[in-house]
Amino acid sequence: MTAVLDWLEGFPSESWQQRWLLSGSDQHGRSWGPAGLTQRWRNRLTTGLGVMIVLRAVRPAYPWLFGSRLLGVYSDYRRHNQAEAFAH
Helix, strand or coil: CHHHHHHHCCCCCCCHHHHHHHCCHHHHHHHCCCCCCCHHHHHHHHHHHHHHHHCCCCCCCHHHHHHCCCCCHHHHHHHHCCHHHHHC
């Protein structure tokens, strides 16, 4: 998550959500994030972004979420956010 926070800090705003939007990543789908990353760093950023989504610090648009492959994020999100509602 630190890698995502470090990257997003490069965008001027008061909130992580606004920085996410300013980065243009919401429109870039699977090619979100800084260019030229190794697969290892891409994996780190993806894992960190998953945590930020579960914590609701970043809320990507539905098309972005539908196109992503953030394994386990949906189940983690349900467990940590309105667990009773998701259980019904």
